[in-house]
Amino acid sequence: MSITIALAGNPNCGKTTLFNEITGSRQHVGNWPGVTVEKKDGIYKKNKDVVIMDLPGTYSLSPYSAEEIVARDYIVKEKPDAVINIVDGTSIERNLYLTMQIMETRIPVVVAMNMMDEVEGRGDRIDCGRLSGLLGIPVIPIVARTGKGLNELMEAAIATAKNRRQPEQPPIFDSQLADAISAIADALGGADSAENNWKAIKLAENDEIIARAVPSDKKGAVEELVKAANKVSDGDAEAKIADSRYRYISKLVKECVKKGSKGSQETRSDKLDKILTNRILALPIFAGIMYLLFACTFSENFLFIPELPSPGVWLAGIVEEACSFVAEGVIGAVEGLGASEWAVGLVSSCLDGVGAVFGFLPLVLVLFLLMSFLEDSGYMARVAFVMDRIFRHFGLSGRSFIPMLMGFGCSVPALMASRTLESDKDRKITMMITPFMSCGAKLPIYAMFAATLFADSNQTMVVFSIYMLGIIVAVLGALILNKFAFKSETSNFIMELPQYRIPTLKSVLIHAWEKVKGFAVKAGTVIFASTVLIWFLSSFNFSGMCDMEESLLASLGNGIKWIFAPLGFGDWRASVGVVTGWIAKENIVATFGQLFGNVSEETVEAVMAGEEALPAITEVFNQVSAYAYMAFNLLCMPCFAAVGAMKREYGSWKWTLRAVGFQMLTAYIVALLINVVGSMIF
Amino acid sequence: MPLAMLMEGETRTITSFNGQEELKRHLQDLGLIKGEKVRVVGENAGGMILMVKGVKVALNRGLAHRIMVED
Numbered sequence A: 001m002s003i004t005i006a007l008a009g010n011p012n013c014g015k016t017t018l019f020n021e022i023t024g025s026r027q028h029v030g031n032w033p034g035v036t037v038e039k040k041d042g043i044y045k046k047n048k049d050v051v052i053m054d055l056p057g058t059y060s061l062s063p064y065s066a067e068e069i070v071a072r073d074y075i076v077k078e079k080p081d082a083v084i085n086i087v088d089g090t091s092i093e094r095n096l097y098l099t100m101q102i103m104e105t106r107i108p109v110v111v112a113m114n115m116m117d118e119v120e121g122r123g124d125r126i127d128c129g130r131l132s133g134l135l136g137i138p139v140i141p142i143v144a145r146t147g148k149g150l151n152e153l154m155e156a157a158i159a160t161a162k163n164r165r166q167p168e169q170p171p172i173f174d175s176q177l178a179d180a181i182s183a184i185a186d187a188l189g190g191a192d193s194a195e196n197n198w199k200a201i202k203l204a205e206n207d208e209i210i211a212r213a214v215p216s217d218k219k220g221a222v223e224e225l226v227k228a229a230n231k232v233s234d235g236d237a238e239a240k241i242a243d244s245r246y247r248y249i250s251k252l253v254k255e256c257v258k259k260g261s262k263g264s265q266e267t268r269s270d271k272l273d274k275i276l277t278n279r280i281l282a283l284p285i286f287a288g289i290m291y292l293l294f295a296c297t298f299s300e301n302f303l304f305i306p307e308l309p310s311p312g313v314w315l316a317g318i319v320e321e322a323c324s325f326v327a328e329g330v331i332g333a334v335e336g337l338g339a340s341e342w343a344v345g346l347v348s349s350c351l352d353g354v355g356a357v358f359g360f361l362p363l364v365l366v367l368f369l370l371m372s373f374l375e376d377s378g379y380m381a382r383v384a385f386v387m388d389r390i391f392r393h394f395g396l397s398g399r400s401f402i403p404m405l406m407g408f409g410c411s412v413p414a415l416m417a418s419r420t421l422e423s424d425k426d427r428k429i430t431m432m433i434t435p436f437m438s439c440g441a442k443l444p445i446y447a448m449f450a451a452t453l454f455a456d457s458n459q460t461m462v463v464f465s466i467y468m469l470g471i472i473v474a475v476l477g478a479l480i481l482n483k484f485a486f487k488s489e490t491s492n493f494i495m496e497l498p499q500y501r502i503p504t505l506k507s508v509l510i511h512a513w514e515k516v517k518g519f520a521v522k523a524g525t526v527i528f529a530s531t532v533l534i535w536f537l538s539s540f541n542f543s544g545m546c547d548m549e550e551s552l553l554a555s556l557g558n559g560i561k562w563i564f565a566p567l568g569f570g571d572w573r574a575s576v577g578v579v580t581g582w583i584a585k586e587n588i589v590a591t592f593g594q595l596f597g598n599v600s601e602e603t604v605e606a607v608m609a610g611e612e613a614l615p616a617i618t619e620v621f622n623q624v625s626a627y628a629y630m631a632f633n634l635l636c637m638p639c640f641a642a643v644g645a646m647k648r649e650y651g652s653w654k655w656t657l658r659a660v661g662f663q664m665l666t667a668y669i670v671a672l673l674i675n676v677v678g679s680m681i682f
Numbered sequence B: 001m002p003l004a005m006l007m008e009g010e011t012r013t014i015t016s017f018n019g020q021e022e023l024k025r026h027l028q029d030l031g032l033i034k035g036e037k038v039r040v041v042g043e044n045a046g047g048m049i050l051m052v053k054g055v056k057v058a059l060n061r062g063l064a065h066r067i068m069v070e071d
Helices: A015-023 A066-078 A089-104 A116-121 A128-135 A150-163 A175-188 A194-204 A208-212 A216-231 A237-256 A268-276 A282-298 A311-336 A341-377 A379-392 A398-406 A411-420 A424-436 A440-453 A456-486 A505-539 A552-567 A572-581 A587-595 A601-608 A615-619 A623-635 A640-650 A653-681 B021-029
Strands: A003-009 A027-031 A038-043 A050-054 A082-088 A109-114 A139-141 A494-497 B011-017 B037-043 B047-052 B055-060 B067-069
Touching: A003 A015, A003 A066, A003 A089, A003 A150, A015 A027, A015 A038, A015 A050, A015 A082, A015 A150, A015 A505, A082 A089, A082 A150, A089 A109, A089 A116, A089 A194, A089 A237, A109 A128, A109 A150, A128 A139, A128 A237, A139 A150, A175 A194, A175 A216, A175 A237, A194 A208, A194 A216, A194 A237, A216 A237, A237 B021, A268 A282, A268 A379, A268 B037, A282 A311, A282 A341, A282 A379, A311 A341, A341 A379, A341 A398, A341 A411, A341 A505, A379 A398, A379 A494, A379 B047, A379 B055, A398 A411, A398 A424, A411 A424, A411 A640, A424 A456, A424 A623, A424 A640, A424 A653, A440 A456, A440 A587, A440 A601, A440 A615, A440 A623, A456 A623, A456 A653, A505 A552, A505 A572, A552 A572, A552 A623, A552 A653, A572 A587, A572 A623, A587 A601, A623 A653, A640 A653, B011 B021
Parallel strands: A003 A050, A003 A082, A082 A109, A109 A139
Antiparallel strands: A027 A038, A038 A050, A494 B055, B011 B037, B011 B067, B037 B047, B047 B055
């Protein structure tokens, strides 16, 4: 018989570290049904009959956020055999608030008193035996980072699960309130049931979800009794209940925690915060750290040393070479087997598609390793606080800054980073506007047009202005979406600033790997399928295999070019370019190379780098329509890899299509304005 | 008076909160309840950092204006 043990605790209490330590690599990551809250489960590495369920980090079991609802529904409805409640010993008072609420559900529970090394480092002492006696549940001191105490913890948890040892309701409430609560429980069907007692407390706390679920024949009586509970609580039972819990906790802490001599001293975290959140220094320091992060991932001249690739670029180069080596081998083998031309074409385009995904992986991996380090260290919470003031002006909270910044590198990891946003509205809006940040793959398009159509002295200005255009449209887009689509006020910013901690290598690696793996699997399938589709469309027409000029893709280009006519580029080749750009934005240059005069691959590479012009495109483009074309490709649907990431993060096609629709519409309007206004001026 | 008026280093006791139920509940969960002593450990133009029950909590000024502390 397998048993299920759930991990519950505040955010930043070391829950994920504990989960990784006790499950090892046997983990499964997914989403809870209906919400984009991460669901993780695993198997205890020392006993495969024990399933460990990692609940989202929560401060309480009241329904404030999606995470809290998920955690509480799991505990109350799924009823795990036992709950391990992880308590951060360095902030024991606040953490025990959740413990009280878990005990109120009367689910068998064990407290894991974590960070005991830091507690001792401060010179404090927590008497876990005494606390266990007072609460009537096991309290096990642990250090999750080093694995200390985990065997004892798991033994206690398994024993508790097997005995189904229910905790007593802690003596939190005064007699008047306790009577009022048990009266509500009676009206629900009997105070002897643990479930009714828990519901009664929640009803007194004004919990809408529980109130809605009360059977209609009992509603009237229950409402009266809830009013009575408020009456004995100076009109606010909810506040009184919260206050009673905290009062009881202070009593516990007074009994069990001995503050050492270093109690009032400034900790290292406090000293760091004096600098990192300083009103003058905070922004420059943050800019420096972000610069380093990007340099490590994308820079070709790392730390300003010419030709020195950054770790990300270096890794990407190795992977690319390995991919092309394998690809050449496979194509050679297929040709050797005497396969027909179209079969070779299909195989090589499939390999290109897969290679494109693998080419991304090292960049994504390095970026996420560094981001995970910053996140796990506690610094990202400070960044959100520092940036909040600026982002508030356009209706977002400071937490949106990080995904948007990453968008300049690559939209795929940027979209994935948006899951750290607390507010659902902020997350949705941020994901819609993040692709407006001009990613690395879009730069070759600007290079091509700048080198061909603009004077040398204006080229830098043209490229820079496109980047600025992306930022301005993103800001305006956020404002408009906030005003008209979401119609909600700017959410308030309130967030715990956890203590700075140096994350363990293991947790950073696992954290980054989870994201990369998801990207490779999910986005990979989208890229792969779309590559095959475009290959098919560009190599065939209804009578069989053909050149691109006569292909289905060309017919498609001719069929849709009228759409782009008002934007100044109603040409089938330009239209096809937009479509191939969805596979990867830099594809546009390769497509143009092929369609405008069949230039060699070396020329295409030189054009991408802005070293050579592609004179044939002047047949179709002038400066105004070229600018409109750049703007359109900057703002329209991002590449399929990014759409795949959007789908994964939104968790629904409905929202993914809405976002793509918004981006398409924005691109069209902006390009139209550029063409109309530009044509009048020039 | 509102919490937002406090200077860095000041400690005061919370007396009430003006705002939605939901937000009030979240503040309670973070330890910001009536009768609790909070200390301002940092501030900038956009918000402030409080020490509540041994934990640092950052919040924007708009919210700090709605939390009342004793005069």
